Amino acid sequence: MPHNNSKYRQIVIVSGKGGTGKTTLAAALCELFENRVVSDTDVDAADLHILLKPEILERHEYSGGNKAVINRELCTGCDLCEEYCRFDAIHDYQVDPLACEGCGFCVRLCPENAISFPKAISGFFQESAIKNGEFVDAELLPGSGNSGKLVSEVKKSAAALASQNQRAWLIVDGPPGIGCPVNASLTGTDLAVIVTEPTVSGLHDLSRLIELTQRFRIPSAIVINKSDLNPENTKNIQKFAESENIPFLGIIPYDDVVLKALISEKSVINFPDSSAAVHICQVYKNILELLENQK
Amino acid sequence: MNIVIASGKGGTGKTTVAVSLALSLKNSIYADCDVEEPNGCLFLNRSSESMKTAYRLLPEIDFKKCDFCGVCASVCEFNALSVLPDQVLLFDELCHSCGACSYFCPKKAIRETEAPIGTIRYGRVLPEEIAYIEGRLNVGEMMAGPLIDQVKKSLNPENINILDAPPGTACSMVEIARDADYCLLVTEPTPFGLHDLKLAVKVLRILRRPFSVIINKALETSNLIEHYCEQERIPVSLRIPYSRELAEGYSRGKPAVHIFPEMKKQFHALIIRIKNSIEKPVTENAT
Numbered sequence: 001m002p003h004n005n006s007k008y009r010q011i012v013i014v015s016g017k018g019g020t021g022k023t024t025l026a027a028a029l030c031e032l033f034e035n036r037v038v039s040d041t042d043v044d045a046a047d048l049h050i051l052l053k054p055e056i057l058e059r060h061e062y063s064g065g066n067k068a069v070i071n072r073e074l075c076t077g078c079d080l081c082e083e084y085c086r087f088d089a090i091h092d093y094q095v096d097p098l099a100c101e102g103c104g105f106c107v108r109l110c111p112e113n114a115i116s117f118p119k120a121i122s123g124f125f126q127e128s129a130i131k132n133g134e135f136v137d138a139e140l141l142p143g144s145g146n147s148g149k150l151v152s153e154v155k156k157s158a159a160a161l162a163s164q165n166q167r168a169w170l171i172v173d174g175p176p177g178i179g180c181p182v183n184a185s186l187t188g189t190d191l192a193v194i195v196t197e198p199t200v201s202g203l204h205d206l207s208r209l210i211e212l213t214q215r216f217r218i219p220s221a222i223v224i225n226k227s228d229l230n231p232e233n234t235k236n237i238q239k240f241a242e243s244e245n246i247p248f249l250g251i252i253p254y255d256d257v258v259l260k261a262l263i264s265e266k267s268v269i270n271f272p273d274s275s276a277a278v279h280i281c282q283v284y285k286n287i288l289e290l291l292e293n294q295k
Numbered sequence: 296m297n298i299v300i301a302s303g304k305g306g307t308g309k310t311t312v313a314v315s316l317a318l319s320l321k322n323s324i325y326a327d328c329d330v331e332e333p334n335g336c337l338f339l340n341r342s343s344e345s346m347k348t349a350y351r352l353l354p355e356i357d358f359k360k361c362d363f364c365g366v367c368a369s370v371c372e373f374n375a376l377s378v379l380p381d382q383v384l385l386f387d388e389l390c391h392s393c394g395a396c397s398y399f400c401p402k403k404a405i406r407e408t409e410a411p412i413g414t415i416r417y418g419r420v421l422p423e424e425i426a427y428i429e430g431r432l433n434v435g436e437m438m439a440g441p442l443i444d445q446v447k448k449s450l451n452p453e454n455i456n457i458l459d460a461p462p463g464t465a466c467s468m469v470e471i472a473r474d475a476d477y478c479l480l481v482t483e484p485t486p487f488g489l490h491d492l493k494l495a496v497k498v499l500r501i502l503r504r505p506f507s508v509i510i511n512k513a514l515e516t517s518n519l520i521e522h523y524c525e526q527e528r529i530p531v532s533l534r535i536p537y538s539r540e541l542a543e544g545y546s547r548g549k550p551a552v553h554i555f556p557e558m559k560k561q562f563h564a565l566i567i568r569i570k571n572s573i574e575k576p577v578t579e580n581a582t
Contacts (some may be wrong), residue, residue: 016332018462019306023487044465045303045491065372086393098469098501101440103393104372142498145466148437176305176462177331180437199546201310201334208332211434230546262485263517 008037008162009291010170012189016205018176020197021225024258025280026173027051027267030130032284036169038130039158040137041151041185043123048173051267054128054135062138062153064122064146065102068095074114081106081115098143122146125154127161134161148180155187178212186213191291192220193249198233206237210244220246221290223283227251247290250283252276297447297456298569299475299504303491305462307483308511308535311545313459314338315552316479318423319562324454325420327429328471329461330413330442336429338550344418349430350409351441352392356383360404367396367405388437413442415449426454443470455566464494472499477569478506479532484517492520496529505572507532532565 011033013026023040026048030038040048068089070081075093082090085106089099095106097120107117122144128135136158138150155172162170174185186192192213196206206222213220222241227234234251241248255276261268268276300313314335317325327335354367354376365378375389376396387410397405413436417428430446432439439461450456460471472478478499482492492508499506507530510520514537524531535541535551535558544554552559 015305017306017334019304042463044463044468045305045494047304047487047490050486050490084394084398096473098473101391101393102372103391103395104370105393105395105398108370108395108399140465142464142494142501143466143469147465178434179331179432179439179467181465182331183437197546200337200548201332201545204334204337205332208434215435229542233546259485262487263519265486 008167008170009190010172010188011191011193011287012172012174012185013193013195014174014182014185014209015176015195016178016209017196017202020195020202021252022176022195023047023051023173024262024268025193025195025223025225025252025283026171028269028277028280029171029284031267031269032281033169033171034132035167036171037134037136037158037162037165037167038171038173039135039154040173041154041181042173042175043138043147043150043154043181044140044175046137046139049135049137050265052130052135054130054137056126056128059124059126061121062123062125062150063119064144064149065120066104066117067097067100067102067120068104068106069116069118070095071114071116074112076112078111080109080111084109101145123150125150125157127157133167134165136161148184151175151181151184152187155184178208182212183216186216186218189218190294191287192218193223193287194220195223195225196237197226198224198230198237200233203233203237203240207240210246219294221249221287222246223249223252225252226254228253249286249290250279252279252283296452296454296476296570296573297450297458297474298566299458299460299472299478300481301460301468301472301478301495302462302481303464303495304482304488307481307488309462309481310335310338310459311511311551312479312481312509313457314550315558316562316566317425317427317457318420318550318552319559320425320455320566322454323425324450324456325425325427326446326450326456326458327427328443328446328458330430330432330439330446331461333429333431335459336416336427337548339420339427341418341427342421344416346414346416348411349413349415349442349445351412351438352394352407353387353390353410354385354396354405355408357404357406360402362402364401366399366401370395370399391438392441412436412438415446417449439467440470443467447471464498469498469502472504473502475504476573478504479509480506481509481511482520483512484510484514484519486519489519489523492523496527509533509535511535512537532568533561
């Protein structure tokens with residue numbers, strides 16, 4: 001994995017399983033890290049903007065590729081396109097844009113040249129101003145594919161802002177899963193902060209994500225959110241981290257304030273006396289220490 | 296009948312609902328289509344399990360026939376092939392298995408061969424005697440589509456199939472929901488839950504699928520989701536109150552209907568209502 005050459009350091013928050021607290025932790029870390037650019041690469045369900053309330057400065061159209069369109073006046077109904085389409089996207093001489101993969105096979109195949117292949121807009125990404133820094137996030141149009149490519153656009157734009165404005169940090173709120181958008185999010189990162197929860201699914205999904213970060217040699221560290229939900233599983237995850245030689249950044253016990261903060265659209269760090277905020281501050285310190293030793 | 300459980304936001308309780316629904320019915324099939332992180336199996340008491348490898352097609356070049364003309368690379372929209380004067384490079388992770396390169400090769404030098412992308416596991420669940428099937432993407436593999444497709448193809452439309460979808464609203468979710476008979480969107484009463492629910496609703500309206508909403512971790516103090524659903528005329532088909540007991544049970548791999556067996560009745564009744572609404576469509580979801 002190429003390491004970024006600029007001076008800023010990049011931290012990506014991922015989880016494997018959804019809903020473990022990526023965005024809650026990301027929003028809190030945004031308040032703790034100074035001189036940073038923030039980006040949200042969960043492009044098909046981006047939520048960080050709800051807490052950061054960015055002011056949009058520039059919005060860019062994003063195209064993940066082209067989509068086939070059949071011209072009914074030229075079409076003779078030979079059905080060749082339908083027969084060869086691997087994505088079951090053509091029925092009754094019409095292309096379903098949500099199923100079309102954009103491979104262009106039918107466009108080249110059609111004996112009547114009746115299929116055109118215009119560029120399709122599949123989303124937007126935008127640069128915004130937030131308190132003390134910049135924010136880049138995106139909006140994938142519902143059902144659009146190629147979200148990994150949009151993640152790369154978001155990261156490129158965030159990286160450019162970080163270099164231009166001589167920021168010390170790039171904080172990335174990543175997507176769930178272990179597929180293509182996660183990979184695109186992890187590219188070039190200095191540390192993947194993995195947020196998990198002490199549930200059987202949390203541990204299961206964590207181990208698959210760790211397999212991925214180890215394969216691509218991405219430095220990773222683990223945080224356990226809602227740690228008191230199942231103390232035994234919390235211990236098991238800590239043991240797992242130890243056996244895999246993965247740094248452990250700390251626990252965040254379940255705290256009603258997290259929900260309260262979220263409902264009032266604020267980061268939990270604005271409730272400094274809460275147990276969640278106190279523990280997140282410790283996680284922040286541990287990240288700094290870990291990166292200091294990594295140098 | 297395919298009933299898809301989706302959500303937009305992760306961690307709202309898709310698997311909790313999907314597993315509990317499947318366990319509340321006779322002859323149902325639980326199908327884990329969240330192939331990147333399939334964890335429904337952790338909540339099922341599985342027996343007589345079988346496994347098969349799932350493949351996708353990748354081009355293989357016969358260099359005895361190839362004259363490096365470059366047609367394959369020029370027809371590949373995904374830049375998965377690169378032709379050099381005496382070499383052809385294939386980037387597996389960019390290939391979408393569309394078949395254009397092998398079809399258009401003038402020398403017929405490309406044939407498609409099967410490459411493993413994951414596994415499909417299937418078996419029975421005891422004591423409920425329902426069936427389950429799971430797609431599991433190999434770690435490091437980027438193309439979930441062909442695997443999801445294979446899981447779907449192995450379902451019998453005569454059964455009640457409960458499809459557990461991945462979070463989000465991108466291609467994988469659409470692949471699962473596009474021909475669903477019905478969708479249940481599971482959400483939670485937070486601004487994140489609401490925001491991502493709206494995105495999922497958009498997708499289902501484009502796909503013209505009938506759907507309703509399940510509010511999980513419901514709070515007495517918040518009617519965020521109810522308010523939105525009322526405005527948009529989306530039926531709320533079930534509320535599952537926030538319960539520490541359910542959350543702790545979940546953490547140990549215990550399905551909700553095993554913690555509160557009386558919930559089975561609710562899930563069963565929900566399926567009956569869905570079945571009736573599909574057979575006698577009402578226009579409650581008109582967009």
